Amino acid sequence: MIGLLCLVASMLASHGASGQRVKVEPEVSSYPGQTVNLRCAFTDATGIQLTMVTWIYEPKGGERTNIAVFHPSFAPNYPDSPVKGRVSFSPSPSSMSSPSIAITDVRMTDEGKYICEYASYPSGNEQGITHLVMLAKPQNSASIVTVLAGSTPVVVARCESVDGRPPAEISWVTVVNGNATTQKNTGADNTVTVTSEYRMVPTAADNGKDLSCVVGHRTQVKPESFLLKLAIQYPPQVTIVGYDNNWYMGRTNGILTCNAVGNPPPMTTQWKTMSGEMPELAQITNNVLKVLKVDDSVNTTFVCEVSNRIGTGRDQVTVVVRGTRLPEKGATTGSIIGAIIGVIILLAIIGTAIAMYRKHSNKLSRGGPPKYKPPPPKTTNSAARLIRSADPVAENRPLQDQYYNSQSAEPVTDLDAHHDTDDYSGVDMEHYHAAAPSGWDDPGNNEVPPPYVGSDSDTQDYHQGPNVSRGESFVSPAMFV
Template identity: 30%
Template sequence: KRPIECLRFLFFSFTLNHKLTGDFLEPVEPDVTQHSMTETQTRLPCHYEVKEGEQVVQVTWNKILPNGDKDLIIMAHFTDGLTAFGRYSGRVKFENNVPTRNSALLILKTEVSDEGSYNCKISTFPRGNFERNINLEVWSAPISEVVPETLVEDQPHGLVATCRATGRPAPILSWDTDLQGESQFLVSGSGTVSSQFSLKPLRSMNGKKLDCLVSHPSLEKPRRISHNLVVQYPPDPSISSPFVLWQSGMEKAELMCEDKGNPEPLSITWKRKGGELPDGVSMTGKKLTFDRALRLNDSGAYECEVTNAVGTRKTTYVISVITETGTPDNMLVIIIGAAAGAAVLMLIVVVLLVRRHHRKTTKSFHWKGLILRI
C-alpha cells in the first residue's frame, strides 16, 4: 500500500493550491440555484467530463454552513468506496453506482432543513480539483383553509371570513367575490399568512360566493377554496293554501306555512285567534290539516308562528267558509238585511208619493170652488 499512499500524498500536495477549471456536463455554470419540494426526492446534479488521460479519483459533497464551514455529507473514492457521514447517513446516496463517472447526489426525502448551499468537489489525476456550487431552495406546498364567522343580518361591519395558508415560500392570498367588502393581509411569526374579509352582513348576501385563491410557485394555477357566505336572519313566514274557496263539506282542506328564514325553523306552531283550534284539525310540521269535512264555524283567523335560532315571527291567514250554495253564512245575513231594508225603503217612498198626490188633488178642488162663487 505504500506506493499508493505516496501517490495520494503527491496528488493532494499538487492540488492543495491549484483549483483548475474543468468541463462539467451538469451543471454547466459554477453556481446554480434550484428548487425542490418537501417530502420528495431531490437530485443535485454533478457530472464531470473526463478528458483523455485523466481519472476521477474522489468525489466529495459538502453542505456549506451559514458561517462558511463545510459539513461533510458523502465521499466516494475510486478504490476505497463511499461513505455517508453523520445525519446524512441513510438519507442520501449517489445516483450512479459508479460515482466517479456521474456524481449526482440524491436526497431521498427532502426536508426544510435541507435548504442551503451545496458543494460538489471532483478530484482528478493529474489535473486537480473541479467544483460546482448548488443553492437549494426547499419549497413546501401550501396548506390552506377558509374559516368563516357566524353572521346575523344587521350586525355591525366586521370580519366575515379568514383565509389562512402555510407554505414555503409564503403563499399569496386573494378573494374572488362580487361582494363589496374589505380585505386585510396578515403575516404571523410562524410563517402562516392570512387574509381577512370584512363587510356588513345582509340577508341578501346569504349564499353568495366568497372564494379564496391561493397562489404559490409550486402550483401551476391558483388553488381555489370554494366558500359561500352564510348569513342568518329571523323567520319570514307566509301561509298559503291550494284552495281558493273554502266551502262547507269540503274534504282534506289544509294550510301550508312556508318560511324563508335562515337557519331552518326550530318549531312551527299553529293557533286560532280568539280561541282554540277546532276539533278534527291536525298539525304536521308546516301543514295544518282539517281531517274532517269543513264546517261553517271553521271560519276565522289562523296564525302560524315560526321560531329559529335567530328569532320568532308570525303571520295570519283568514278563512271564510261558505255554504254549499256558494254563499258565506255571514253574507246571507247581510243580503237578507239589505233586502229587508230595501223593501221598507220602497214602502216609505210609496206612502209619501200617495200622500203628496192626495194633497194636490184637494187643493185644486178648493180653488175651483172659490172661482165659482165670485
C-alpha cells in the first residue's frame, strides 16, 4: 500500500510539473470584429520529444472541437469548426516551441475556452487553457412609468441595459420605499439584455420625488446614472383658507381662497353653499370668493370643488357671523408693547447713570479741600496794637499765626472783592471789621466801643483823616470796634 501511494504521488507530481511547462494567457478579452492572438509556448522541452500541437475550442455548455493542428512534418491543418476560415497559426510558418494562433473578425459566439495541447513523449499530453471573453458595450436607458395613486405595489420606473457582454449590473438609489426585480435575456449573438423594474405602493406624497437608476458594466469607465422623478397621478387635494373666525355684521371684503394641488394640475373650480343659495353680496373670481359685506346670509357653509382628469376633490368651511368684532391680538400689538417697555428701561438706565454721576460730583466737592483759599488779611500797625493790648501773650507770636489759622473755620469776609485793588488805604478797616464778632461789625452805630479799644491817639495813628478847613464839609474818622 505504501509503495502504491508513493507511485500515485510521483505521477501526480510529474503531471503537475509538466502542466506548468505549457505557458498561455489565462484570459483574453476582445470586442466583436477585432482580431485576437492566443499565445502558447512550451518552456522546457529537455528530455521530452514534442510530436504535435492541437488547439481545442470549448464553448460554454458545449462540446470540444479541434480548430487547429500543427505537426512539424506536415502542413498546418484546420478542421471544421465555428472559427474555420478565420483561424491560423501566427506567425507563419509556426514552430513547436511557439504554436500561437490568431482569430480574425471575432464574434460574440467565439467566447469560451481555448486549449493549447502538446503531444509529447514520454510524458504524454500537456496543455494550457485560455479564456476568451467577448465584450459588448450595452445601450443603457431608463424611463419613468406614470401610475395612479393606490394601495398595491406597481412598476413606477424601468431601467434597461441592452446587448451587453458580460451582463450589466443595475441598482437603484431613492428615498421612497420599494424594491427592484431584474431579468436577463440572452440574444442570438450571445449578448445579454438586463431589465430592472422598480415597484412600490404609489401615493400622492411621493409624486415628484427622485429615483435614480445606476448601470455598471465592464466596458464603462464609471457607472452610468439616470435621474428620474416619480410621476404619480391623483385627484385634487383641496384646502380653503381665509376664514379667521372673526366675521361680524358689517365687515367688508371677507375673502375665502380655494387652494388645490393634483396631478395632472386641477382644471376647474366651483363654489357653492350647503344651503344651495349663494349670498347676493358674494363675488366669485376663479378660486377666490369675496364677500363685499357680511350679513345674515353669509352665515352658511361654503364648499369648493376642484376637478382634474383623474377625479374631483373638495373642501368646506362654515362661517359663523358674529354680532360684534372680536379684539384682534396680533404681532403688531406685541411689538408696540415691547418697544414701549424697551424705551422705559432705556430711560431708567440713563436717569440712574445721571443721578450717580451727580452724586459722585457732589461728594467730591464737599469732601475735598477748597480749590481757592483766600490770603490772610493784611494787618496794620493799629490793628496789631489793638490785638497786643487785648492779649499780651499774642505779642510774642508771629503775625501770621495771629491773623490766620488754616485749621479753624474761615471767617465771614469779603476779601475777594478787594483782592485785586492796589489802594489799601481804606480796605484795612474793612478787613478788621469783617473779622469782628457779630453785632460789632457796624462802625456807624453810636454804641460805646469795648474797653479794650485803644485811645484816640492810637486811632489817629492808624488812620489819618483828610485835612479840611473850617467851614468845609468833612467826614469824621471811623470808629473801630
